[in-house]
Amino acid sequence: MRMNEQLRQAIGAWSAVLGDEYVKTQDRLIDQYARSTSPWGTRPAAVLFPVSTEQVQQIVKIASEHLVPLYPISRGRNWGYGDACAPTDGQVIVDLGRMNRILEHDSQLGYVVVEAGVTQKQLHDYLRQHKTSLWMDSTGAGLEASLVGNTLDRGFGHTRCGDHYLNTCGMQVVLPDGSILDTGFGHYSGAKAHRVYRYGVGPMLDGLFCQSNFGIVTRIGLWVMPRPEAFSAFFFAAPHDADLADLIDRLQPLRLQGLLQSTIHIGNDLRVLSSRIRYPWGLTAGKTPLPDDVRQKLRRSYRIGAWNGLGGIYGTRATVRAIQDAVRKALRGYRLQFVGDPTITMAQTAAWLLRRLGLGRRLTDLLGLLKPPYDLLKGIPSDDALTGAGWRLRDPSKPQPLDPRDTNAGLIWVSPVLPSRGALARELMDLVTPIYLKHGFDPLVTFTMITERAMIGVTNIAFDKTLPDEVAHAQACYEELITTLIPAGYIPYRTGPQGYAKLSAQPSVFWDVTQQIKRLLDPKGIISPGRYIPHQVRPQ
C-alpha cells in the first residue's frame, strides 16, 4: 500500500525498537488482519508485535511523534464485534500476542496475573500444569481467544467468575504519553492487597479502560475460582416458545438470592441447533429463514426444547444437593437434568463401548451436545462453541470454522441488556424476531443471566459472506435491529465498530465527558481513534 511520510518514519523507528521481523507491512499479512466476520472490515497500515510493556511504551511514543494511530489487540478474536479490525482504515495494529506470560498465581486467594496476549488455552493449561486447583472462566470464543481483550470489552463466561470485568483486580496501562498507570493499589510499592481489592484508595480508574481508547492495557490481575468440593451442572428445557418468560421468572429469584452464582444461559432451539449442524439447506430447498415445520422437526429429532438452559452449582456436597432441590422446585414441570462428573464419565465410557459395537450414535450425539457447555461451566475452554458462526454457510465441503473468517462465516452480534424479568425477555423477542425474519435470517438467541439482576439478550445475524445479497441483507437487518432496540430502551452491552455511532447518536453529558477525557489523555488521538468514544467533538 502507499505509505505517507509520517508512517514511513514511524515504521523505521518501530523497526529500530522491535526489530524488523516484528514490524509487518506485507500485503499478505495485512490481508489477514483486514478480514472480518462482519461486512465492515478495515485495513491496517501495519502490524506491530511488541514483546514487553517497555516496547509498548516506545511504540506509543513513536506513534505520538509521527501522529500515526494505533489499534491494540490482544489476540484479535473479537468475533462478530469487529474481530481484529480497527474502526477505520490505516490504523497500525499493535498485536500483543507475544506478551503472553502468566506472571503470577495464588491458589489460596484465587487470582492470576496475565499479560494482554494470554489465551484461554494457555491459562487453562497453566492452571493444570501448576496443579493449582483453580478454575478459570472461559467464553465460547475458542482456545486462542484472549483473556484481556475479552475482559476489556466486558465479555462474559459461565462460572461464578463469569462477569469478566468484575473479576479483574489491578490493571497496568500504557497511557498515550507512554507513561505507565497502575490502577488500584498497584501504584503503591509492595501493596499487599493489590490483587485482592479492586478499589485502591481515591477514585477507581479501571472502568475508564473498558470499551474505550484511553490507553493500552498490558497486564491485569484476574480472579479465578477455587475448585469446589462439589459441582453439578443443570440442564433444562421448555417445550414452547411462550415458556420463556416463565422460565426466567422462576430462575431469577434463585439468582437474586445468591443460590445460583454462575451465569445462566437460556438459548432457543436455533441457538442449540447452530452449535451442532449447518442450516438444513436440503430440507428447506434453499429457502430462508427456517420454515416453522422444519424447525419443529429438527427440535424433535435433536430432542431439544424451544428454550434450553444450563447453569452450574458449586459448593460442598450438601449445599449442592440443597441448591439442586431449590432448582428442582423452581423448575417443576420443565425437563430438568443434573449432570456431574460421574455421569459424564459413565456416559463417555458407555458411548465408547457402544461405538465399538457400532452402536450408540445417539448417546455420542447427546454427549457432543452436552460436553462442551458442561466443560464451560467448569471454565474449560474449547473451540466447540464457535461452530455456531457457520450456521448459514452454503458450501458443505467447508469444515466447521475454528477461525470463522477462514470459511467466510458472517457474524454480527446484537446483544441488548435487560432486567431479569420474563415479560421483558418476551418483549425483546417480539421486537427482534420479526426483524430477523423480515431480512431472511433466523433469530439465534441466548438470554444470559449475567448478574443477580440483569440479563444480556445475545442475538446474532449469521450469514454467508460469499453472497453479496445476503451480506446486504445482514447490514440492513443490523441497521433495523439497532435503530429499533436503542429507542425501545434495550441498549447493547457491546458492539462492533459499526455500532459506535449509533450508541452515541443522542448528545449527552456522558459522551461529552468521555470525549473530554479522551482529549485530556490522548490529545493527538493516537490510541484506537473512533473506538466507542465519539471521534468528533460536538460543539459545546
Next chain:
Amino acid sequence: MRMNEQLRQAIGAWSAVLGDEYVKTQDRLIDQYARSTSPWGTRPAAVLFPVSTEQVQQIVKIASEHLVPLYPISRGRNWGYGDACAPTDGQVIVDLGRMNRILEHDSQLGYVVVEAGVTQKQLHDYLRQHKTSLWMDSTGAGLEASLVGNTLDRGFGHTRCGDHYLNTCGMQVVLPDGSILDTGFGHYSGAKAHRVYRYGVGPMLDGLFCQSNFGIVTRIGLWVMPRPEAFSAFFFAAPHDADLADLIDRLQPLRLQGLLQSTIHIGNDLRVLSSRIRYPWGLTAGKTPLPDDVRQKLRRSYRIGAWNGLGGIYGTRATVRAIQDAVRKALRGYRLQFVGDPTITMAQTAAWLLRRLGLGRRLTDLLGLLKPPYDLLKGIPSDDALTGAGWRLRDPSKPQPLDPRDTNAGLIWVSPVLPSRGALARELMDLVTPIYLKHGFDPLVTFTMITERAMIGVTNIAFDKTLPDEVAHAQACYEELITTLIPAGYIPYRTGPQGYAKLSAQPSVFWDVTQQIKRLLDPKGIISPGRYIPHQVRPQ
C-alpha cells in the same frame, strides 16, 4: 466571621435561589459543622441546604462564578473520617440532607433509588412500610447516617450487599460546570437495565466519583437483597490472641467458595468491650493503656474471646443448614453459636420473664451484646455501634454518645486493606499494637472480610478530646501508624482529610492522572478542593 466580597456575592446569589432560610452563616450553626471527632476540624464559611438537583446545579454555577469552594455532604456523619468537615477552612458546606426522597423501589429485582440525603433509618422504615420484603445493608454509623455519603467513601456493612459501592447502579452527578451526568445506561432515555446493570456501554465512569472531588452525586441506585427464606447468624470466639491467623485461614475458603456471602467481622476483646462499657478507669487507677491483667479479667467477666466474630448465612432452609455444617466443620475447636430469629425471640421472652423476677441480668447483658450485630446482619440499622467511640471518655456522667461530637469523644480510624490471609493479619497486628500501646492507646481492632479475597483491618484511636495531652498523643499515634503502614504495604481503604497527603506522598502516574481529571472537570477547583486528589499540581 469576616467575609470576602466574592463570598458575600455568592451568598446573595444562593439566597435568591434557595431562600434565605437555607443559606446559613450564623456562628452557632457554623460551630456545629466545624466540630470533629478528630483533632483536625475545619470551619466552613457557610452551609447551604438545597432541596433538589436543580438547586445543586445553581449552587455549583454560582460557586464557579464567584470562585467559592463547596464541600458537599450527605448527612455529615463521616465519623472518624473527617465528619462533616472539609479538608480546609472556608469551604461552603452543601448539606444534602433535605434531598431525602426515596424515588423508586423494585422488590422483584432488588433495588432502590435514593437521593443523597436519605438516612439508614429512612430507608429501613420505607422498606418496612412498603412491605417490600427487601433487606438493606447498614453500617454501624447510626440511624441518621447517610447511604450515599457512606457509599461514595466506599463504606461497608454486614449483609450480602455489604460492599456498598459494589451495590450501586447508576449515579446522577452534578458536575462542576453545573451539567448533569447520568452514569451507566442512565443517559439513554428509557433504558430498561439502568438500575440492574452497572456498566452501561462505553467506559464506566462511576468509579471516578468515589473518594474524589469531581462532582456532587445527588442520586444513586442501590441494590438491596431479598429477604431470604432462611437466615442464621453465627457467632464465634477464640480464646487466645494467637488464634487470629488460624481463624482467618479457616474462614477464608468458605468466603472464596461463595458459601459465606456476608461480610465477616472478627473483632478483638477491646472492640467488643468498647461497645458495652467505658474504659475501666476505676480498675486501672487511671492508667493507660489497659493493663493486661485487667484486660484478661474483663474478658472473663464478659465471657468474650480474644477474638470474636460474626457472619450471616442466607438461603433456603436446606442451604442454610448445609452452610452451617460447613462453618461448624471449619471452626471446629472454637466456640461457635448459630442464632436465628426463634432463638432471639425466645431469649427476649426469657429475659423479660426473668427481669420480672428480678433475675436474668446476665441474659439481658448477653442479649444486649448480641442483638445489635445480629440486627446488622439483617441490615437493620441502630445507634448502638456508635457507643465504641466513647471508650476513653473520663466523665462518667456523659451518656453514651449518639453523636460522638456531643461528648467530645475522639475517634480516628486507621483501616488498611490486606489479603484474607492469617499470617498477614498477624503481621498487621504486630505492626500496629506496639504503636497504639506506646502512645497510651488500646488497639481496638476488627478484621472485616469484605470480599471473597480481601479484608479491611479496622483499627481506631479512641481518645478524650477534652484532654490536650491525649489529643496530642492521638495525633502522634496516627502519624506513626500511617507512616509505618503505607511503606509496609498496608494501605488504608479510606482516610480523613489528615491522611490525604500521606496517601499521595509518593509521586505516581495514578495521582497525576487524577489531578489531570480534576483540572479537566473542575478547572476552578470548586468542588471539595483537597479531598483525596492532591491539591497542588506536581511539576511534570
